[in-house]
Amino acid sequence: MKPENRKQEIINAxxxxxxxxxxxxxxMRDLASAMGIKAASLYNHIQSKQEILSNIIISLxxxxxxxxxxxxxxxxxxIQKLEKIIELHIDVTLRNADGLASLNNDWMHLEExxxxxxxxxxxxxxxIFRAIVKKGIRAGDIKTYDVEIIVFSTLSTLRTxxxxxxxxxxxxxxLLKHDMISxxxxxxx
Amino acid sequence: MKPENRKQEIINAxxxxxxxxxxxxxxMRDLASAMGIKAASLYNHIQSKQEILSNIIISLxxxxxxxxxxxxxxxxxxIQKLEKIIELHIDVTLRNADGLASLNNDWMHLEExxxxxxxxxxxxxxxIFRAIVKKGIRAGDIKTYDVEIIVFSTLSTLRTxxxxxxxxxxxxxxLLKHDMISxxxxxxx
DNA sequence: GTCTATATAGGGATAGAC
DNA sequence: GTCTATCCCTATATAGAC
Numbered sequence: 001m002k003p004e005n006r007k008q009e010i011i012n013a014x015x016x017x018x019x020x021x022x023x024x025x026x027x028m029r030d031l032a033s034a035m036g037i038k039a040a041s042l043y044n045h046i047q048s049k050q051e052i053l054s055n056i057i058i059s060l061x062x063x064x065x066x067x068x069x070x071x072x073x074x075x076x077x078x079i080q081k082l083e084k085i086i087e088l089h090i091d092v093t094l095r096n097a098d099g100l101a102s103l104n105n106d107w108m109h110l111e112e113x114x115x116x117x118x119x120x121x122x123x124x125x126x127x128i129f130r131a132i133v134k135k136g137i138r139a140g141d142i143k144t145y146d147v148e149i150i151v152f153s154t155l156s157t158l159r160t161x162x163x164x165x166x167x168x169x170x171x172x173x174x175l176l177k178h179d180m181i182s183x184x185x186x187x188x189x
Numbered sequence: 190m191k192p193e194n195r196k197q198e199i200i201n202a203x204x205x206x207x208x209x210x211x212x213x214x215x216x217m218r219d220l221a222s223a224m225g226i227k228a229a230s231l232y233n234h235i236q237s238k239q240e241i242l243s244n245i246i247i248s249l250x251x252x253x254x255x256x257x258x259x260x261x262x263x264x265x266x267x268i269q270k271l272e273k274i275i276e277l278h279i280d281v282t283l284r285n286a287d288g289l290a291s292l293n294n295d296w297m298h299l300e301e302x303x304x305x306x307x308x309x310x311x312x313x314x315x316x317i318f319r320a321i322v323k324k325g326i327r328a329g330d331i332k333t334y335d336v337e338i339i340v341f342s343t344l345s346t347l348r349t350x351x352x353x354x355x356x357x358x359x360x361x362x363x364l365l366k367h368d369m370i371s372x373x374x375x376x377x378x
Numbered sequence: 379g380t381c382t383a384t385a386t387a388g389g390g391a392t393a394g395a396c
Numbered sequence: 397g398t399c400t401a402t403c404c405c406t407a408t409a410t411a412g413a414c
Contacts, residue, residue, distance in 0.1 A: 006379090021297060024213035028408060041380045043409065079378065105294055108210060142377050145368045146360070152353045153346040153372050160345035168337060179334045183342050187376020188331050189268065195397085217390060230398045232391065 007045045014052045019101035023109050054114045056102045061121045072128050078136025089158040093165050100162035196234045203241045208290035212298045243303045245291045250310045261317050267325025278347040289351035
């Protein structure tokens with residue numbers, strides 16, 4: 001096994017533990033034990049605990065950043081863009097639900113430039129999302145509720161998918177996408 | 190100042206810090222510093238760090254438990270019950286947004302009986318919520334999407350309110366309730 | 379690539395003076 | 397009710413043998 005693979009194994013194992021207890025409560029001994037080795041051995045593959053966290057979070061944040069920019073640049077209306085954003089979140093959740101726990105709950109433990117970089121991406125993501133909703137309202141495609149409430153309620157559902165999805169083993173991704181789009185955009189009543 | 194007041198001050202200060210960094214990353218020295226005293230002095234008012242956490246979480250969980258039981262026992266239809274649940278979450282968030290961060294993110298650091306007690310209340314809360322949605326679907330008041338998706342998307346929005354509300358200082362609670370009910374129940378489109 | 383041993387720092391909590 | 401001093405434990409990380 002090449003070092004890069006072993007490193008990724010460690011990062012994946014860490015993501016599972018971080019999801020269960022949070023970054024701060026997981027020790028390098030916990031992580032080593034989950035890998036079946038001693039804590040000191042981890043340092044042959046990674047430089048620090050912090051490096052593991054930034055690896056998990058930054059790659060995910062960049063995925064969302066790339067995704068929403070590509071969606072935003074497409075020639076579609078606001079509703080279609082929101083549908084694409086919902087699909088983006090579902091796709092990322094299917095691929096890396098564990099890592100999303102750190103993205104959502106442990107980003108504040110990033111250090112220095114990584115923290116600033118994360119915060120910048122998050123701000124830009126929300127700005128694009130907000131702009132899409134505003135355009136949709138102006139075009140008459142979206143009802144004229146408070147923009148912030150719409151952005152918040154939609155995003156909080158999408159961001160929490162990682163908690164919920166693993167418990168619904170049987171659910172079909174296509175059904176999930178369809179019903180999630182319906183529930184979020186067309187309401188329950 | 191009576192000891193009970195001082196104790197509550199400590200718990201309130203702790204809730205703010207737990208919200209910012211999470212239970213595990215906040216030290217008793219951090220908390221003491223926020224109170225303007227030394228760490229050892231905290232122990233004149235509280236027995237342990239764990240006691241602070243359980244105070245924050247258990248009282249909030251009991252509030253939700255009482256609230257949803259009372260709503261569920263009222264003679265109203267599913268939609269009216271859901272509206273009341275949304276109001277319940279908004280009311281609790283207005284009163285104690287800081288504590289809700291611990292309820293949502295740090296419950297797994299509860300110990301022994303408190304952990305079991307919390308998990309029981311949470312399970313019962315979700316069961317009641319799910320039963321209300323199911324009744325609403327059977328009565329034809331709620332569209333026939335996947336029940337779990339409805340429960341999840343609604344609850345995740347309500348549970349995340351604590352993150353979002355403090356940033357919207359100007360928003361009127363009544364407008365918030367009205368628009369939140371509209372967005373969650375009637376959709377965006 | 380993993381181990382044992384260890385350095386160094388900081389955690390929660392207590393004792394006892396004031 | 398708060399302080400200083402301190403106990404004991406565990407954290408991240410490194411050094412060097414195998």
